[in-house]
Amino acid sequence: MEDKGISQAVIARLPRYYRYLGELSDEGVERISSGELSDLMHVTASQIRQDFNHFGGFGQQGYGYNVAYLYQQIGTILGMDQTHKLVIVGAGNLGCALAKYGNFERRGFLIEGLFDRDEKLIGKKVRGIEIRPMEQLESFVKDHKIDIGVLTIPKTEAVAVSKRLVAGGVRGIWNFAHVDLDLPKDVKVENVHLSDSLMRLAYAMQ
Amino acid sequence: MEDKGISQAVIARLPRYYRYLGELSDEGVERISSGELSDLMHVTASQIRQDFNHFGGFGQQGYGYNVAYLYQQIGTILGMDQTHKLVIVGAGNLGCALAKYGNFERRGFLIEGLFDRDEKLIGKKVRGIEIRPMEQLESFVKDHKIDIGVLTIPKTEAVAVSKRLVAGGVRGIWNFAHVDLDLPKDVKVENVHLSDSLMRLAYAMQ
Incomplete structure (x- = not known):
């Protein structure tokens, strides 16, 4: 459009x-x-x-x-007549919470894979979605034509991982890491900075 | 201010x-x-x-x-020199993910209690914070001078629970439920509507 x-x-x-x-x-x-x-x-x-x-x-x-x-x-x-394929990077509490939330699928957002660097988590499943090692990230994104990457990892890793997602072909990043990403202009980023949101609430309450 | x-x-x-x-x-x-x-x-x-x-x-x-x-x-x-006391209502995946996130405390947001209507969860602890039954919500909020309520419950319950929090003395609601709350003007609401955020990303990617 x-x-x-x-x-x-x-x-x-x-x-x-x-x-x-x-x-x-x-x-x-x-x-x-x-x-x-x-x-x-x-x-x-x-x-x-x-x-x-x-x-x-x-x-x-x-x-x-x-x-x-x-x-x-x-x-x-809004593009709701299209489907999107997502991977979530970071299978911690927030990543798993998002993976378990079925409502995204009703709106055409299909979570295809979960990735984590913690070896103990590899192979486990969250709502049927397997947790995979970080080494497979680019190839998985490319092979499965993933278009959205979700970042639920610490800010220290988020910048590097976002570049790997983009290298794999991702066109959108849903970023929960508390850092601003610096990516090519044709890659769209939607930030959810929870601490900022909580601070805005505290400010409004004063 | x-x-x-x-x-x-x-x-x-x-x-x-x-x-x-x-x-x-x-x-x-x-x-x-x-x-x-x-x-x-x-x-x-x-x-x-x-x-x-x-x-x-x-x-x-x-x-x-x-x-x-x-x-x-x-x-x-931003009021960072003040501390705020929070309760999280809804000890599901998202509520627990927020409870486990230690960084809020560094910024003066102290999570004092977790509430859920699921009897099987009552008495369990998340990062040391006990999960309590919904019946205790108003009295706990009042006794512990809670000023922020966090809603991580389905939208069907969120409106009623928000009114109970306000009755207990809460002055701010951090609302993750996918519904708009209708509260007195002096109660501040900060919405985090994750589905809306994901839709905005999809729109930007078109």
């Missing part, structure tokens, strides 16, 4: 719309007005209309939005 | 400055110019100067910033 110059702020809001519309659809709701969606999501109705206008509107004046259609369209924009 | 009208965008950047300055300080670096910090952090020097000006600058013209002083000042702004 070509870049339509949609702001990061709008894009950041799409997954939340997608979640609410999916829940409405599950509840059998067929149509919803921007006003009703506004009440539900605590976002102004004008914000909703503006956001949806970026993608062609999806609405008919006076009739509200068709929930199933809007859900499907936003899903397509 | 009174609200100085600092934008959310600036506040969101502070933990990252804090992290880099902490690392520089650990490495024995005493002074750094906005240009050097810019190269390191991939943020423009003018952005750095603007951000720091919100808090009184911290710099002397031509001499660069005093790393230790800046680290300490940003730490104070």
Whole structure:
């Protein structure tokens, strides 16, 4: 999809719309007005209309939005009609927690492999996914056409491992390591820095 | 601290400055110019100067910033000179992963209790922290002056549990449940919606 110059702020809001519309659809709701969606999501109705206008509107004046259609369209924009193949590097507590979380698969994110440098973990399985040695990382990523690497390892190793993932053909990194990665521009990085998040909460509470 | 009208965008950047300055300080670096910090952090020097000006600058013209002083000042702004007491509700994979992560304590976030509704888990310990039954939640929060509740439970339970935490006196919720909470304005909520984050990555990769 070509870049339509949609702001990061709008894009950041799409997954939340997608979640609410999916829940409405599950509840059998067929149509919803921007006003009703506004009440539900605590976002102004004008914000909703503006956001949806970026993608062609999806609405008919006076009739509200068709929930199933809007859900499907936003899903397509978010790439939910595609599947992604993931490996998780770091089979510690957080890595295993992510591997065990089945909901990612429902959204097309398939966890194909787990990697760890701890020899005692090699060969064990987490929700059926085998833990493999780090030596196999590049070849596995290449052979299985993995497109997303998840980093749940200490920050001291994350930079080097991210480069190995990219060498294997990965185009996206979901980075839980507390370090900023420096990768080619065509590789996308989404950081989840939990300590930063907790500090923001503490700041807001002051 | 009174609200100085600092934008959310600036506040969101502070933990990252804090992290880099902490690392520089650990490495024995005493002074750094906005240009050097810019190269390191991939943020423009003018952005750095603007951000720091919100808090009184911290710099002397031509001499660069005093790393230790800046680290300490940003730490104070972020409330790092205070300690917070946390409970984690939901001793599943993610809850236990957070409980085992020792780095939060170094930053003054003390995990005092873990709660779960699964009777088989009650009394077990994670890194020395006992798992307690849900019935004790409000009284524990009140007696131990807990100020932050961490939600690592399914979204179907999160809304009700968040209200119980607030009734016990919690002023901040770190919410990993995939649902938006609706709480009084003086209670701060920081959401970590992992599925949304993964979808943003997939969108960026298109």
